[in-house]
Amino acid sequence: MTAPQESSITLSLFDLYKIGPGPSSSHTIGPMRAGGHFRRALAALSAEELLRGERIEVRLYGSLSATGKGHGTDRAVLAGLLGFDPEQCDARVLEDLAEEPNKAHRIAAGNREFLFALNDIRYEGTIHNFPWNNTLVIALRGGWSTSEEAETILRHVYYSVGGGFLVVEGEEDPPRPAPPHPYRTMEEFRSLLQRTNRSLPDLLLDNERALTGIDTAEVHRRLDRILDVMEAAVDLGLRTEGVLPGSIGLRRKAPLLFRRSYSLQSDPNHAVVLLNAYALAAAEENAAGHVVVTAPTLGSAGVLPAVAILMARQGRVPRELLREGLLAAAVVGFLVKTGASISGAEVGCQGEVGTASAMAAAFLAHVNGYPVSVLENAAEIALEHHLGMTCDPVGGYVQIPCIERNAMGAVKAYNAYLLASCGDPSAQKVQLDQVIRALAETGRDMSSRYKETAEGGLAVCFPQC
Ligand code: SF4
Numbered sequence: 001m002t003a004p005q006e007s008s009i010t011l012s013l014f015d016l017y018k019i020g021p022g023p024s025s026s027h028t029i030g031p032m033r034a035g036g037h038f039r040r041a042l043a044a045l046s047a048e049e050l051l052r053g054e055r056i057e058v059r060l061y062g063s064l065s066a067t068g069k070g071h072g073t074d075r076a077v078l079a080g081l082l083g084f085d086p087e088q089c090d091a092r093v094l095e096d097l098a099e100e101p102n103k104a105h106r107i108a109a110g111n112r113e114f115l116f117a118l119n120d121i122r123y124e125g126t127i128h129n130f131p132w133n134n135t136l137v138i139a140l141r142g143g144w145s146t147s148e149e150a151e152t153i154l155r156h157v158y159y160s161v162g163g164g165f166l167v168v169e170g171e172e173d174p175p176r177p178a179p180p181h182p183y184r185t186m187e188e189f190r191s192l193l194q195r196t197n198r199s200l201p202d203l204l205l206d207n208e209r210a211l212t213g214i215d216t217a218e219v220h221r222r223l224d225r226i227l228d229v230m231e232a233a234v235d236l237g238l239r240t241e242g243v244l245p246g247s248i249g250l251r252r253k254a255p256l257l258f259r260r261s262y263s264l265q266s267d268p269n270h271a272v273v274l275l276n277a278y279a280l281a282a283a284e285e286n287a288a289g290h291v292v293v294t295a296p297t298l299g300s301a302g303v304l305p306a307v308a309i310l311m312a313r314q315g316r317v318p319r320e321l322l323r324e325g326l327l328a329a330a331v332v333g334f335l336v337k338t339g340a341s342i343s344g345a346e347v348g349c350q351g352e353v354g355t356a357s358a359m360a361a362a363f364l365a366h367v368n369g370y371p372v373s374v375l376e377n378a379a380e381i382a383l384e385h386h387l388g389m390t391c392d393p394v395g396g397y398v399q400i401p402c403i404e405r406n407a408m409g410a411v412k413a414y415n416a417y418l419l420a421s422c423g424d425p426s427a428q429k430v431q432l433d434q435v436i437r438a439l440a441e442t443g444r445d446m447s448s449r450y451k452e453t454a455e456g457g458l459a460v461c462f463p464q465c
Contacts, residue, residue, distance in 0.1 A: 018163070023289055023298060030165065034166055035138070052142050057122070058121045070393070074121050081116060130157065133343075137155065163294050185335065200331070231308075233291065233292045234278050236290065240252060250399045253284070253403075271310065274310060275411060279410040283301065299402050303356035304356055307363055328363055329363040340440035343452075358379040377425050380431065383432070390457050392456055396454045
């Protein structure tokens with residue numbers, strides 16, 4: 001679990017919002033990035049080292065081992081080894097890889113080629129001594145023997161720490177410049193706004209420019225792309241019927257709800273039905289392995305798009321304000337990521353759908369014109385009412401309970417915003433920083449059976465697939 005934040009937050013907006021194929025950022029984006037890193041490391045070996053190599057070995061540990069097949073980790077690592085990048089990798093590439101698990105693919109490095117098939121991946125179980133639950137080890141070995149005695153020419157240990165973030169053991173990310181407006185907690189963020197007299201969007205943009213070196217126009221272009229991908233996922237999900245991949249045989253529901261909304265135009269349920277339909281649509285697209293946005297993870301990728309599309313279409317919120325909403329939501333995502341965790345494998349679903357719901361509540365408060373005190377309270381209420389929520393995906397698929405959980409997270413976000421925007425914001429008793437600490441504590445005490453391993457909860461009480 002992430003240690004409580006000691007230095008200021010240096011995350012970029014685009015560390016948090018990443019485009020990639022579903023169904024789980026820690027199981028697809030992180031492992032694909034690991035495969036890509038290993039491919040580059042392989043290419044940097046000398047001709048003599050490459051000559052000694054015989055085979056590539058991939059071992060999965062923790063929930064990558066337990067639910068890696070259902071979550072598509074095998075094909076994601078292979079796609080990374082073949083040179084695909086999550087943002088550019090078409091879902092059909094991954095589907096094709098999955099269809100031929102015994103096919104030996106050629107991984108080129110220098111003047112060598114190494115053959116690797118999906119079925120070469122080794123699933124090492126959930127008990128291990130690595131410091132992070134979701135661990136992959138990729139190595140170039142010198143012999144065909146699977147014994148540990150075969151020479152290891154190159155070996156990297158990767159930790160997929162949630163939301164597509166990847167830690168490479170022994171490697172530090174290049175240091176980023178200090179942000180002009182440093183903060184570690186919501187309390188510090190609030191006082192920064194007061195001290196600098198900057199608005200929330202201006203303050204976030206100042207930091208983003210300093211951290212990444214990109215200008216405001218480019219930040220806006222990238223935020224627009226994030227919004228476009230969210231919208232495309234929702235629209236595709238709303239019109240795609242059928243059964244999701246995997247042995248559960250779960251039928252998509254978003255189109256059904258969307259059609260129902262036509263007959264409810266003047267009914268009080270209209271907006272709620274649409275909010276549910278939008279969340280299900282993006283979550284079903286994610287479950288199908290299609291491209292969505294980590295917000296903050298892929299498992300929770302339906303929540304923020306649902307409120308964003310509702311505000312854009314039913315609330316007529318203009319694009320500039322939607323971008324600002326993403327900035328407001330990012331503050332909450334940054335604080336949970338650095339103060340606790342956004343990984344289901346570390347803290348359960350409270351860190352995924354819980355965080356997404358808190359981000360969406362902050363988004364709603366901002367785009368509806370409320371000050372940061374209301375934004376904070378909305379996020380706090382949404383997160384508080386996800387505390388303790390376990391991760392127990394049935395059959396290892398990001399479908400039950402995940403898809404409906406996104407719809408519930410979106411509705412809770414809306415309710416949290418409504419509760420926070422009524423009355424005096426200073427009367428709120430619980431602070432966002434406190435509930436983030438509670439999330440970290442709760443996650444620490446949670447049994448590993450409820451952390452994306454499919455070994456507890458619904459995954460064992462509903463074991464029919
Ligand atoms: S239960 Fe939640 S955390 Fe677990 S896989 Fe599903 S969406 Fe992700």
